[in-house]
Amino acid sequence: MxxxxxxxxxxxxxxxxxxxxxxxxxxxxxxxxxxxxxxxxxxxxxxxxxxxxxxxxxxxxxxxxxxxxxxxxxxxxxxxxxxxxxxxxxxxxxxxxxxxxxxxxxxxxxxxxxxxxxxxxxxxxxxxxxxxxxxxxxxxxxxxxxxxxxxxxxxxxxxxxxxxxxxxxxxxxxxxxxxxxxxxxxxxxxxxxxxxxxxxxxxxxxxxxxxxELEQEEKERLAELEREAAERAQAAWLESGVLEGVAAGATAQGRKAVAYATAQIGKPYVWGAEGPEAYDCSGLTSQAWAAAGRTVPRTSQEQWRRLPRVAVRDMRPGDLIIYWNDASHVGMYLGDGAMVHAPRPGRTVTTAGAGSMPILGVVRPGGTADGGGSEKEGGRGNGKKGGNANP
Structure with a gap:
């Protein structure tokens, strides 16, 4: 025995x-x-x-x-x-x-x-x-x-x-x-x-x-084209008036999440990485909120599916912006129309215009009890055809 x-x-x-x-x-x-x-x-x-x-x-x-x-x-x-x-x-x-x-x-x-x-x-x-x-x-x-x-x-x-x-x-x-x-x-x-x-x-x-396969001059021109495309998308998003009246401040947890995410700027994007040396997009956002004391889903799709949604006009620093109709990318809103994210392979964690890519919607890890829109409101802010979200 x-x-x-x-x-x-x-x-x-x-x-x-x-x-x-x-x-x-x-x-x-x-x-x-x-x-x-x-x-x-x-x-x-x-x-x-x-x-x-x-x-x-x-x-x-x-x-x-x-x-x-x-x-x-x-x-x-x-x-x-x-x-x-x-x-x-x-x-x-x-x-x-x-x-x-x-x-x-x-x-x-x-x-x-x-x-x-x-x-x-x-x-x-x-x-x-x-x-x-x-x-x-x-x-x-x-x-x-x-x-x-x-x-x-x-x-x-x-x-x-x-x-x-x-x-x-x-x-x-x-x-x-x-x-x-x-x-x-x-x-x-x-x-x-x-x-x-x-x-x-x-x-x-x-x-x-x-x-x-690109020559150096072509690479430089391509980089310029990428910047111009992002700037055009951001300008169109801002001109839509989507941020008019948006002045909500971050909560204490939101400020901690933002501080963590921005402290990672310059670290490389590596697929599947959750830090501390490298991140992918959802690895950055999930770890930032973990540092703020709140557990959120690991993937951008699950963040979109399970977290409370808020209207774009109600977003505040620390909220997560979900991009593309398949929810395949996520960044963290910083305020003043900017966000921080881990872009893609070959890039580093950086800041960018929040409207520089098609927005699917916004979710709030901290919940909606202390202000913000409901899931229904968040739906009105979705870009259903791959375009930027409306107010």
């Missing part, structure tokens, strides 16, 4: 070790960024020494849009990876908990079996006769009455012991079934995570190939 106990405990340790290996973090990626930086694909029909006129500009604009599509695909795959990673962590924790229950249940069952063995040994020392037989052979009426009471107590105790052993065994079988189901889910999550990782790596490689 003791050997079985040691074996089960060793098995539990092995399970935890295996979980640690399966849940080992990878890297992660995010979505497109408005902030430019040199680098992109060679523009079709442009060769060194050629005059860079309208045609090359049109070619570079096509390159810019192609890179935007590629990095947006990276962002989507990154959030798929992050979601699979979160599920893996949860399932691993559940397996660890179930393993502990199995070990404790096995120890309890061993103890019950020891007690049952002791009762059997006691009967053997009594000549192998059941207690009822000894009672019937007694000549003393008083002994008979006392013995009858003890037999009834012993029968109840034996019945209770057997019942407890049966229930413990049933619990162990259920724990084992649950653990097996969690293992299957863990394996499914591992495959989903690996698939998302392959998508990320493939799309990043495609984008880097495009950028590597």
């Amino acid at each position: 003791k050997t079985g106990r040691r074996t089960l405990t060793a098995t539990a340790v092995a399970v935890v070790c295996a979980i640690t290996v399966l849940a080992a973090p990878g890297t992660a990626f995010a979505a497109p960024t408005p902030r430019p930086s040199p680098g992109t694909t060679a523009s079709a029909g442009t060769h060194p020494g050629e005059d860079s006129g309208a045609a090359p500009s049109r070619d570079l604009e096509a390159v810019r849009k192609k890179l935007e599509r590629l990095y947006r695909a990276v962002a989507v795959a990154t959030e798929e990876y992050n979601a699979a990673e979160e599920r893996t962590k949860q399932q691993s924790a559940e397996i660890v908990e179930l393993t502990g229950k199995i070990v404790r249940g096995r120890e309890k069952l061993d103890d019950l079996e020891d007690r049952a063995g002791a009762a059997a040994a006691s009967q053997y020392r009594g000549g192998g006769l059941p207690p009822e037989a000894h009672l019937m052979l007694s000549d003393d009426p008083q002994d008979f009455l006392v013995g009858a009471g003890r037999i009834r107590q012993g029968q109840h105790a034996a019945k209770g012991l057997l019942g407890e052993m049966r229930r413990t065994q049933e619990d162990l079988e259920q724990y084992a079934e649950d653990a097996e189901a969690r293992w299957r889910k863990l394996e499914t999550g591992r495959r989903a995570r690996a698939k998302a990782q392959r998508k990320i790596e493939k799309r990043i490689a495609a984008a880097e190939k495009v950028e590597s």
